[in-house]
Amino acid sequence: MTKDTYPIEVSPHFVAYDFISDGRKGKILKGIRYTQTKFSNVWNLGFGDIDIHTGKINDVIVSDNGDSEKILATVARTCIEFSEHFPEAMILAIGSTSARTRLYQMGINRNFTEISELFLIWGLLDDSWEVFEKNKNYQALLVKRK
Amino acid sequence: MKTLEENSKSVNLGKMVLKTTINEDLKHPYLENKLQKANRLLKKVGLPKELVS
Numbered sequence: 590m591t592k593d594t595y596p597i598e599v600s601p602h603f604v605a606y607d608f609i610s611d612g613r614k615g616k617i618l619k620g621i622r623y624t625q626t627k628f629s630n631v632w633n634l635g636f637g638d639i640d641i642h643t644g645k646i647n648d649v650i651v652s653d654n655g656d657s658e659k660i661l662a663t664v665a666r667t668c669i670e671f672s673e674h675f676p677e678a679m680i681l682a683i684g685s686t687s688a689r690t691r692l693y694q695m696g697i698n699r700n701f702t703e704i705s706e707l708f709l710i711w712g713l714l715d716d717s718w719e720v721f722e723k724n725k726n727y728q729a730l731l732v733k734r735k
Numbered sequence: 736m737k738t739l740e741e742n743s744k745s746v747n748l749g750k751m752v753l754k755t756t757i758n759e760d761l762k763h764p765y766l767e768n769k770l771q772k773a774n775r776l777l778k779k780v781g782l783p784k785e786l787v788s
Contacts, residue, residue: 626777711783
């Protein structure tokens with residue numbers, strides 16, 4: 590990734606990633622968690638703000654910190670890091686809301702050149718997977734390292 | 736390993752320092768809910784045909 594990203598902290602088993610968004614509303618702790626689904630090699634991507642008092646990840650809140658591009662590039666970077674350790678993994682991203690799914694999609698759109706060089710990308714449309722195309726509104730996204 | 740809460744509290748936002756003991760407890764209720772949602776979706780729609788051998 591050549592885009593500007595935040596420094597990330599990686600857990601020992603490469604399934605949890607934290608970083609700090611630093612924008613117009615201050616510093617916000619963000620968390621990304623990869624959890625294994627019941628389907629072989631399919632991992633779910635969870636992403637949101639970490640409440641520093643409860644530890645809970647809030648994936649609905651819109652922090653509006655003015656740094657979404659850098660945040661999305663950072664999430665993409667964790668996908669690369671994760672897939673280097675789990676090369677057979679398929680990463681599923683379902684937004685908590687359609688707006689959040691669009692945010693993920695925006696992240697792929699904005700970083701498409703870099704991401705498509707490394708990953709195969711599918712989008713879920715009308716409950717059917719298709720090869721990802723920019724500027725379509727998908728229900729969910731799935732990527733796998735080439 | 737620290738809990739997510741402990742870990743989160745150990746983050747010094749003022750100094751932009753992240754501790755290296757990120758919690759890997761993936762049994763967090765939030766993640767459980769996300770995982771159930773993912774499992775339901777995958778059960779319903781399966782995987783892209785290119786990935787089904």
